[in-house]
Amino acid sequence: MATYKQADYEALRRRCVELKQASWKQADIARAFGLTEGWVSQTLKTHREQGDAGLTTGKRTGAPSRLTAEQLDQLTRELAKGAEQHGFSGQVWTRPRINEVIIKLFGISYDPSQVGRLLKKVGWSRQKPARQAHQQDPQAVANWQAERLPALQKSAD
Incomplete structure (x- = not known):
């Protein structure tokens, strides 16, 4: 062709x-x-x-969304509650987890690759989790940096 x-x-x-x-x-x-x-x-x-x-040539729009605007609003409210609120361990949302919530709420299943497109539509973006221990005590870290770290730096010299 x-x-x-x-x-x-x-x-x-x-x-x-x-x-x-x-x-x-x-x-x-x-x-x-x-x-x-x-x-x-x-x-x-x-x-x-x-x-x-x-x-006439027109923009190809693809298949219509299976979730209404109201359902997308409801989904974002539910996701804002956190992953643990929906029975998942940890606060990290993944596409498969979000798809499970969509199935539970609306009875509609998406391919996980399309869940990201839905999230972008409602203004959510990919985030990297903070590389900090969840159970970390900020006061203990400050004390360690003030007291123990200088001693370690002196012994290294």
């Missing part, structure tokens, strides 16, 4: 329709433009069903 720029496809679709109306066969149209017969067939079918409006 020939390579065309996205902007050229609308003109190609229109030309395919013109040639079909001039009694060309689909195979001949495909061969003339270096297209597949399936592409030509789909173009002509779209034209039959939608008319000239079906030939």
Whole structure:
């Protein structure tokens, strides 16, 4: 199949329709433009069903979201409660964990790769967990830095 720029496809679709109306066969149209017969067939079918409006180039939107805006709001409220609130150990949210919450709340399952897209849609981003022990005592750390660390630095000299 020939390579065309996205902007050229609308003109190609229109030309395919013109040639079909001039009694060309689909195979001949495909061969003339270096297209597949399936592409030509789909173009002509779209034209039959939608008319000239079906030939225009539009942004491909993909499948509609299976969660409504209200459900997404509810999901973010639930996620804000924390992972432990939903029965997970630790406060880290992962895509599979979030998918489990979506299934539990709405009965809808997403591929984990798509959970990130949903989170981006509601303004959440990937975060790296802080590399600090959860049980760390800030006062004990300050005392160690003030008292023990200088002694260790002196002995190293």
